[in-house]
Amino acid sequence: MEMELIRQYGFKMASLYADKVVYAQPRGYSSEYLQLLQSRQEFWRNIAQLPSDSPHWQVVKKYFQLISDPKASQVEIRTLYKFLEETIKLHANVS
Numbered sequence: 001m002e003m004e005l006i007r008q009y010g011f012k013m014a015s016l017y018a019d020k021v022v023y024a025q026p027r028g029y030s031s032e033y034l035q036l037l038q039s040r041q042e043f044w045r046n047i048a049q050l051p052s053d054s055p056h057w058q059v060v061k062k063y064f065q066l067i068s069d070p071k072a073s074q075v076e077i078r079t080l081y082k083f084l085e086e087t088i089k090l091h092a093n094v095s
Helices: 003-027 032-050 057-068 074-094
Strands: none
Touching: 003 032, 003 074, 032 057, 032 074
């Protein structure tokens, strides 16, 4: 999958989670749920804003290949997602 498509997907997912936050706040959802939504919004925004020369693109591309593979197990997908999430979080804190 090309970087530009992944960026578009990342911005779309960030927007989706931002909408969920806006919807959930006035309805009294728990603060833990709101934090989860906000962290996912930030995660996808960070993916969309990765520099083109970032070494993290290999992991991002691997994740997208895995979710596109019908033979991939949910455990594999979740494990790679968690790894990607931590990698992107560390990258965002360093930048």
